[in-house]
Amino acid sequence: MARKKFTAEKIARMEGATRFIKGMNRLLYVSMAVAFGLLITATAIPQKRKLEELQVKLRMTQEREQETIDEKEHNEIKLQALREDTAYLEVQARDRLNYYREGERVLRFDPNR
Numbered sequence: 001m002a003r004k005k006f007t008a009e010k011i012a013r014m015e016g017a018t019r020f021i022k023g024m025n026r027l028l029y030v031s032m033a034v035a036f037g038l039l040i041t042a043t044a045i046p047q048k049r050k051l052e053e054l055q056v057k058l059r060m061t062q063e064r065e066q067e068t069i070d071e072k073e074h075n076e077i078k079l080q081a082l083r084e085d086t087a088y089l090e091v092q093a094r095d096r097l098n099y100y101r102e103g104e105r106v107l108r109f110d111p112n113r
Contacts, residue, residue, distance in 0.1 A: 081088040100106045
């Protein structure tokens with residue numbers, strides 16, 4: 001078998017082809033990296049929106065919880081006053097039964113206005 005002889009022209013062509021292939025490989029790697037980055041970003045956007053929706057629901061739930069706690073505390077104070085404060089009990093009973101003392105002036109406000 002005879003060995004092939006490489007001329008300067010063939011070597012130059014092979015070096016050019018090698019540079020072209022290396023350049024295409026770099027371009028392919030860069031385009032794959034960009035595509036991978038876009039894929040990760042595209043999958044993260046719906047998750048971020050879902051997270052924001054859940055945070056809004058959490059805030060609304062916490063606000064409702066705080067309102068309920070405030071109402072419970074108000075009712076506990078009212079119950080304690082009814083049990084222990086005779087003056088408050090008298091005012092509440094007179095208001096509910098629409099009683100008033102002789103010579104006393106009672107002002108009523110319509111809560112619907």
